[in-house]
Structure formats: C-alpha cells, structure tokens
Amino acid sequence: MISITLPSPAKVNLVLAITGVREDGFHDLVSLVSPVDFGDEVTVSIEPSEGGDSLACDYPGVPTDESNLGLKAVAAFRQKYKIAGAVKVHLEKRIPAGAGLGGGSSNASTVLLALNELCGQPLSDNELLKLSSQLGSDCPLFLAKKPVIMRGRGEHLESLSQVAESTLVGQRLLLFKPTFGVNTGWAYGRMKATGAWYCPTAQAEGMLADWQAGPETRKVPLFNNMQNAAFEKYVALPTVLGLIRERHNLRCLMSGSGSSCFVWLDENADVSAITKTVRDCLGDDVFCVETTLA
Structure with a gap:
C-alpha cells in the first residue's frame, strides 16, 4: 500500500459577486477568495486489491457513498489515468458542513492532488484544473493554494499581484x-x-x-x-x-x-x-x- 496525507483547507470569499444566470443554468460570479490555515486532513491510499474504491469519515452527517465529492474525484481521476489498485480515502473533518467554507470542494481537489502525487504526476496542472471544474464550482480554487480571483462558474482563476497577495x-x-x-x-x-x-x-x-x-x-x-x-x-x-x-x-x-x-x-x-x-x-x-x- 502507498499512502499520502495532505491538508485540505477551508476558504473564505472576501468578495462574492453573483452577476447573473448563464445559458447552462449555472450562475456567473466574480470572487476574491482565499484559503485559510484551518481545515480538514485527507489521507489517500492505493491498495493492491481488486476491491472497490471507498471513503471513510466519522464526522456526523458526512456521506461516505458515491455522493461524496471525494469519491467523485477518484472516479474523475480514473477516467484520465488507470490506477492499479483500490483507492481508499479517509477524511479527518474539521470544516463544518453547510457552512459556505468549501469543505467538500476542498476535499475533492485535495484527493485529485494526492492521487496525482501517488501516481507519479501523470496529469498536468491544466488537466487537474479541468477535472476539478467538472466536480464543482469551488474546486479549482483549492488547486491554486493562494488567494485568487475566480470568474465564470469558478473555473477561471486569476493570480493577484505580489503586493496584493x-x-x-x-x-x-x-x-x-x-x-x-x-x-x-x-x-x-x-x-x-x-x-x-x-x-x-x-x-x-x-x-x-x-x-x-x-x-x-x-x-x-x-x-x-x-x-x-x-x-x-x-x-x-x-x-x-x-x-x-x-x-x-x-x-x-x-x-x-x-x-x-x-x-x-x-x-x-x-x-x-x-x-x-x-x-x-x-x-x-x-x-x-x-x-x-x-
């Protein structure tokens, strides 16, 4: 078994401007958003097994089935890269649910980063960004690991100047x-x-x-x-x-x-x-x- 544990930070929206409804039914936004030094911890392991992927979390109310964004991230990664073995995800939750702090989105992006690391970096940053944007509007910002401006559904990220950051x-x-x-x-x-x-x-x-x-x-x-x-x-x-x-x-x-x-x-x-x-x-x-x- 190979395993990696990564921090999965919460985020705050300093500016969140919802500007209107898109043709696809989603909303456009302009947001100044930043991760914070508080969050969850995600452990991802790949086991030499024919068993299915699974997710464990003992935080009340967090689903551990396929509806969890962490397992959706595993499935999305598998579509781009063949993983030899079963993926096991363990969430150490600290970010409360229903909070607007991006806990589930952060978990999903962190799972993508962990799998890419465990598999030898087969996917580029752009490929990871595309995968994360398919999982949820907040997911891409957690790949940036710094304050950014988000646009579109959240998939378009702009870095701040060094002074602003x-x-x-x-x-x-x-x-x-x-x-x-x-x-x-x-x-x-x-x-x-x-x-x-x-x-x-x-x-x-x-x-x-x-x-x-x-x-x-x-x-x-x-x-x-x-x-x-x-x-x-x-x-x-x-x-x-x-x-x-x-x-x-x-x-x-x-x-x-x-x-x-x-x-x-x-x-x-x-x-x-x-x-x-x-x-x-x-x-x-x-x-x-x-x-x-x-």
Missing part, C-alpha cells in the same frame, strides 16, 4: 458558524427567483480593480450579495453581524452561501470578547475558530 496572506480572522446551515442550491434558487439581488459585473470588477490599484489591508473590499437570500430566511445572521460592528467596530461578512461568517481582526481585537458576542446571539453550540488567510 502579500496584503492578504497572514490576515487574522475569526470564523464562526451557527448550528444551522444554508443549502447552496436553495440560496442560488432564491437569487434566481427574485432576480433583484444580482451584482452588475462592472461593479464587481470595479471594486477589485480599485483595490488592486493600491492594495492595503484596511481597504480590502468585503462584499457578498448571496447574503440577501440567507438574511431573508435566517435573521440571526444579520443580527449577530450588526452586533459585532456595533460593539467591536470591526468589519464582518458572511462567507460563500453561508451560514458561516468571518470577522476581520485588527491588531488589538479582543477575540474572547467577540466570541462572547457571537455566543450570546447564536448560543453556546456555535462553531468558532481563529485562523489566518493562507
């Missing part, structure tokens, strides 16, 4: 997620049904261009028009974000389709006090973790 990497965040999640399909469906929450592409590109022209940490744009759907149904989210701004004078935002949110921490931020505000509003069972942009 250095502005982000190492920035401290407090991530939190209430006990409830937000279904991504539902959130996109609400946006499509209302038709009023889309962000013009020119507006999204403009805010990113303005920031990149003179990138500063305090000027990083924080924007997410998917908040509209989540806030409409889950009023606890805008309530807690409003309390954080009022009590701690810090910027905060929902990440992705939610329900997780993040607080942009400054040098003097009192994380314990912010966490107390979050727990006072959402309960003691809320998930909280301090991390940094990677």
Whole structure:
C-alpha cells in the first residue's frame, strides 16, 4: 500500500459577486477568495486489491457513498489515468458542513492532488484544473493554494499581484458558524427567483480593480450579495453581524452561501470578547475558530 496525507483547507470569499444566470443554468460570479490555515486532513491510499474504491469519515452527517465529492474525484481521476489498485480515502473533518467554507470542494481537489502525487504526476496542472471544474464550482480554487480571483462558474482563476497577495496572506480572522446551515442550491434558487439581488459585473470588477490599484489591508473590499437570500430566511445572521460592528467596530461578512461568517481582526481585537458576542446571539453550540488567510 502507498499512502499520502495532505491538508485540505477551508476558504473564505472576501468578495462574492453573483452577476447573473448563464445559458447552462449555472450562475456567473466574480470572487476574491482565499484559503485559510484551518481545515480538514485527507489521507489517500492505493491498495493492491481488486476491491472497490471507498471513503471513510466519522464526522456526523458526512456521506461516505458515491455522493461524496471525494469519491467523485477518484472516479474523475480514473477516467484520465488507470490506477492499479483500490483507492481508499479517509477524511479527518474539521470544516463544518453547510457552512459556505468549501469543505467538500476542498476535499475533492485535495484527493485529485494526492492521487496525482501517488501516481507519479501523470496529469498536468491544466488537466487537474479541468477535472476539478467538472466536480464543482469551488474546486479549482483549492488547486491554486493562494488567494485568487475566480470568474465564470469558478473555473477561471486569476493570480493577484505580489503586493496584493502579500496584503492578504497572514490576515487574522475569526470564523464562526451557527448550528444551522444554508443549502447552496436553495440560496442560488432564491437569487434566481427574485432576480433583484444580482451584482452588475462592472461593479464587481470595479471594486477589485480599485483595490488592486493600491492594495492595503484596511481597504480590502468585503462584499457578498448571496447574503440577501440567507438574511431573508435566517435573521440571526444579520443580527449577530450588526452586533459585532456595533460593539467591536470591526468589519464582518458572511462567507460563500453561508451560514458561516468571518470577522476581520485588527491588531488589538479582543477575540474572547467577540466570541462572547457571537455566543450570546447564536448560543453556546456555535462553531468558532481563529485562523489566518493562507
């Protein structure tokens, strides 16, 4: 048996502008997104066996059948390269589900990277990118391993300038997620049904261009028009974000389709006090973790 264990990071969307519906039914987006130094761990093994591929995970609610993106990644890799043996995937989950932190997408891309490593790098970066984009809109960004701008469905990635990237990497965040999640399909469906929450592409590109022209940490744009759907149904989210701004004078935002949110921490931020505000509003069972942009 040969085996490899890799980190599978979460992500946060600093800018997430859903700009409209495509002809294929998916949505176009413009997003400034970054991995963080918090996430899962993925172990992939290839065993000399005729048995089938399998995935194991003891995190409650995570499917271990073919519906898991990790096993879909194995199947996609097999279409491009003949693997001699059975693939075994073990997920050590820390990223909560239904959070908008990209846990499943990160797992899938990490499985692709692990298999490519175990098999001697038979697939190029472009081939891995194409495979990942077939698995999910968020999957390609986890191959970049750095802050990027995503466009299209998420398959088009643009690197930041070195100065802009250095502005982000190492920035401290407090991530939190209430006990409830937000279904991504539902959130996109609400946006499509209302038709009023889309962000013009020119507006999204403009805010990113303005920031990149003179990138500063305090000027990083924080924007997410998917908040509209989540806030409409889950009023606890805008309530807690409003309390954080009022009590701690810090910027905060929902990440992705939610329900997780993040607080942009400054040098003097009192994380314990912010966490107390979050727990006072959402309960003691809320998930909280301090991390940094990677």
